[in-house]
Amino acid sequence: MTRLEQFIAFSALLTGEEAVALSGTGVAAELLAALDEITGAALTDELLARFAALPAGMQAEQAAGDSIMADPRLGPVARNVILLWLTGSWTQLPDAWRDSFGASPSDRNHVISAQSYQAGLQWTIAGAHPSGALQQGYGAWAMAPGSTAP
Amino acid sequence: MHLYMNIRRRNDLDALQQDETYDAVIVGSGPSGAILALELCQAGKRVLMLEAATETGKGFDGYQSLLTRFYSRVGKDNQSPFPVNPNALMPRGSELRKLASGETNSDSYIVQSGPYVSDTVYTRAFGGTSMHWEAKTPRMLREDFKTRTTFAQGLDWPLSYEDIEPDYRRVEREMGVAGEVEDHDGLDLSFPPGYVFPMHGLPLSYLDQQVGKGIDGSSVVLDGQTYPIKVRPYPQARNGVPNDKYDGGEGFTPQGAVASYQIDQGGRCQGNTNCVPLCPVQAKYHSGKTLAKAFATGRLDLLSQAVASKVSIDGATGLVSEIEVKVYHDPDHSAHRTIKVKAKIFILAANAIETPRLLLASGLKSSSGLVGRNLMDHAYLLNWALLPEVAGTFRGTSCTGGIVDLRAGSFRRNQAAFAVDIHNDGWGWATGSPFSDLQQLVDQRNMFGAELQKGLVDRLSRQLLLAFMIEVMPNESNRITVDPSYTDALGNMRPVLSMTIPDYTMRGAAYARQFARTIFSRLGAQDCTAYDPGDYGLVPYHGENYAIRGGNHLAGTHVMGTAKNNSVVDRDQRSWDHSNLYLVGGGSMPTIGTANVTPTLAALAYRSARAILRQLDGQTTAPSGLS
Numbered sequence: 001m002t003r004l005e006q007f008i009a010f011s012a013l014l015t016g017e018e019a020v021a022l023s024g025t026g027v028a029a030e031l032l033a034a035l036d037e038i039t040g041a042a043l044t045d046e047l048l049a050r051f052a053a054l055p056a057g058m059q060a061e062q063a064a065g066d067s068i069m070a071d072p073r074l075g076p077v078a079r080n081v082i083l084l085w086l087t088g089s090w091t092q093l094p095d096a097w098r099d100s101f102g103a104s105p106s107d108r109n110h111v112i113s114a115q116s117y118q119a120g121l122q123w124t125i126a127g128a129h130p131s132g133a134l135q136q137g138y139g140a141w142a143m144a145p146g147s148t149a150p
Numbered sequence: 151m152h153l154y155m156n157i158r159r160r161n162d163l164d165a166l167q168q169d170e171t172y173d174a175v176i177v178g179s180g181p182s183g184a185i186l187a188l189e190l191c192q193a194g195k196r197v198l199m200l201e202a203a204t205e206t207g208k209g210f211d212g213y214q215s216l217l218t219r220f221y222s223r224v225g226k227d228n229q230s231p232f233p234v235n236p237n238a239l240m241p242r243g244s245e246l247r248k249l250a251s252g253e254t255n256s257d258s259y260i261v262q263s264g265p266y267v268s269d270t271v272y273t274r275a276f277g278g279t280s281m282h283w284e285a286k287t288p289r290m291l292r293e294d295f296k297t298r299t300t301f302a303q304g305l306d307w308p309l310s311y312e313d314i315e316p317d318y319r320r321v322e323r324e325m326g327v328a329g330e331v332e333d334h335d336g337l338d339l340s341f342p343p344g345y346v347f348p349m350h351g352l353p354l355s356y357l358d359q360q361v362g363k364g365i366d367g368s369s370v371v372l373d374g375q376t377y378p379i380k381v382r383p384y385p386q387a388r389n390g391v392p393n394d395k396y397d398g399g400e401g402f403t404p405q406g407a408v409a410s411y412q413i414d415q416g417g418r419c420q421g422n423t424n425c426v427p428l429c430p431v432q433a434k435y436h437s438g439k440t441l442a443k444a445f446a447t448g449r450l451d452l453l454s455q456a457v458a459s460k461v462s463i464d465g466a467t468g469l470v471s472e473i474e475v476k477v478y479h480d481p482d483h484s485a486h487r488t489i490k491v492k493a494k495i496f497i498l499a500a501n502a503i504e505t506p507r508l509l510l511a512s513g514l515k516s517s518s519g520l521v522g523r524n525l526m527d528h529a530y531l532l533n534w535a536l537l538p539e540v541a542g543t544f545r546g547t548s549c550t551g552g553i554v555d556l557r558a559g560s561f562r563r564n565q566a567a568f569a570v571d572i573h574n575d576g577w578g579w580a581t582g583s584p585f586s587d588l589q590q591l592v593d594q595r596n597m598f599g600a601e602l603q604k605g606l607v608d609r610l611s612r613q614l615l616l617a618f619m620i621e622v623m624p625n626e627s628n629r630i631t632v633d634p635s636y637t638d639a640l641g642n643m644r645p646v647l648s649m650t651i652p653d654y655t656m657r658g659a660a661y662a663r664q665f666a667r668t669i670f671s672r673l674g675a676q677d678c679t680a681y682d683p684g685d686y687g688l689v690p691y692h693g694e695n696y697a698i699r700g701g702n703h704l705a706g707t708h709v710m711g712t713a714k715n716n717s718v719v720d721r722d723q724r725s726w727d728h729s730n731l732y733l734v735g736g737g738s739m740p741t742i743g744t745a746n747v748t749p750t751l752a753a754l755a756y757r758s759a760r761a762i763l764r765q766l767d768g769q770t771t772a773p774s775g776l777s
Contacts, residue, residue: 064598117222126544132430144356145545
């Protein structure tokens with residue numbers, strides 16, 4: 001598994017999306033590069049190593065809750081990876097995290113790119129589309145949303 | 151069909167200063183200016199248009215650059231596609247803060263003092279505010295034109311619905327309105343027999359339909375009268391399915407994107423849910439579509455990056471002699487050259503804040519002293535709830551349907567009327583959703599994986615936002631002024647806005663809140679409305695707080711009337727004081743009722759075009775009073 005593939009697999013666990021869907025957005029490499037730049041590649045590697053050590057299958061999600069999401073250093077970054085995928089934007093880490101683990105100059109609210117905004121998953125998960133992109137077509141809004149609960 | 155945009159540009163400033171061949175100079179490239187340019191040019195007149203902003207957005211590539219900028223902005227507010235230009239600033243909501251009574255904020259382009267802060271905006275860009283307007287196009291109602299006589303409120307227009315009706319039809323053709331006459335049943339307006347809109351109405355969203363299921367056929371009682379209510383579609387200046395019956399069976403050809411090369415886009419709305427701040431495919435009307443046709447006549451010239459700074463009057467004749475213009479080379483540098491342009495007729499179409507700002511900066515208060523006064527804007531009250539079932543929110547145009555049954559009625563003696571929009575874009579306007587919801591689910595509730603997926607659907611797809619567009623009547627103390635202490639990079643005085651929300655409107659707002667609760671209850675929806683006590687638009691009324699938002703429906707500041715002593719312009723929007731000066735746009739409107747102002751101000755532009763042509767052709771000299 002390449003590092004990018006590991007990142008996608010980890011992101012699939014975090015977002016509940018299929019890896020193929022995440023890969024299909026075309027922005028996975030861009031998001032990984034942004035994460036590396038903002039919080040450092042070493043921290044990304046640590047997250048991926050912690051993910052690789054999780055038990056396989058159905059238990060992975062619960063184990064991730066304990067070993068990653070509840071971790072005071074890794075948890076907030078993992079949550080930011082979720083927001084990154086949902087919105088295509090980086091959200092500044094909580095003040096407490098910045099005080100304890102260091103504030104990177106690039107840790108500020110910003111849209112990664114016009115492409116990453118359009119790839120944001122928040123809309124499609126809710127059966128919609130990014131505001132201003134990936135439109136569903138004339139009159140589609142009159143129909144019941146196609147994709148609802150997973 | 152797409153429109154070719156071949157701009158004729160004036161860069162020869164020396165020659166331009168000497169040019170006395172223009173029939174008209176128009177300040178502003180929004181809908182009023184564009185319609186006037188087209189009508190005058192098609193009649194063979196030569197027109198010079200001044201635009202304060204850059205030409206970005208005029209062609210397809212520039213328009214796309216605005217879209218890319220929108221995608222890349224963290225705060226996607228209604229000005230986010232438009233770069234900051236210190237030489238031609240525009241109001242932005244992000245500059246506002248809560249102000250105490252008497253406290254002044256001069257950091258924002260529009261200088262304001264507390265306690266009430268308006269977040270109204272307009273766009274200074276090629277195409278004016280039509281670049282970011284939502285493009286709902288309801289006509290004003292018959293009774294809206296005579297509220298003083300009928301309800302002892304506001305002012306009567308010197309025009310009736312019947313006077314303006316044919317021009318509404320011209321607007322509906324030019325802007326390409328999608329709608330159905332049948333959807334206007336029971337409203338106090340009329341259409342000629344057999345009339346249809348150019349395009350069929352856009353279908354109601356699934357969200358609208360869910361609201362309709364809960365309330366259609368029910369009614370409310372107000373001021374002793376029973377009003378049946380239902381969800382119905384709004385007419386919109388947005389391309390849909392052409393109606394074969396239009397124009398006596400001639401049909402209609404939608405006008406898509408404007409470009410300087412072949413591009414097939416925008417012939418039909420795609421449901422981008424992004425009408426405001428920018429339609430990505432140009433299915434929404436913007437005035438560039440009208441300007442493209444005006445440039446094609448070969449008689450319209452454009453001078454952009456040209457800020458009109460003074461209207462000069464000939465002391466002997468009282469006529470406008472010239473307009474002083476500051477022409478800058480680079481938006482980021484204030485270096486500029488001041489030139490003067492001349493024409494037979496001068497037309498200010500810069501919107502209901504910029505036009506009075508320019509007049510007042512020129513020392514022109516008018517004989518009535520009403521320039522800048524009677525500032526109106528719809529007061530919006532937002533109400534939001536979660537529906538019991540998934541409703542497919544965040545799809546469609548920004549708004550397809552609403553409740554308009556309380557736009558008219560005898561209650562208007564006591565309280566403001568309103569129209570209700572059902573927002574297809576969820577709670578965004580009220581809470582910053584969806585991002586505010588994501589933060590809550592991910593950061594605060596620690597959701598991820600399958601639980602997060604379920605949480606997102608549950609939280610986003612059930613959102614219902616009802617935006618009440620509440621009428622505001624003219625009041626001379628609500629006004630725009632200028633003050634030499636507050637200037638922009640070019641040294642032009644910035645607008646100073648003073649506004650309070652009248653009790654008449656607040657009675658409507660208090661009723662709107664109650665009405666929303668009734669609707670939510672009929673829908674089994676959970677009311678989530680909460681107004682932040684720190685909101686800059688907070689208005690206390692009878693022990694309750696209401697967060698009032700601006701509507702960007704600016705009007706009243708060069709009011710139209712029957713005589714020089716009660717108004718600034720006549721029924722043709724001609725200045726009573728200066729017979730070769732026309733002040734066109736929302737500023738001429740004596741009332742705004744519960745209609746978005748653009749269709750009405752555009753209708754008035756057609757009226758002014760006819761008057762200007764008569765004047766240029768020597769058929770009239772006196773202002774147009776009562777007929």
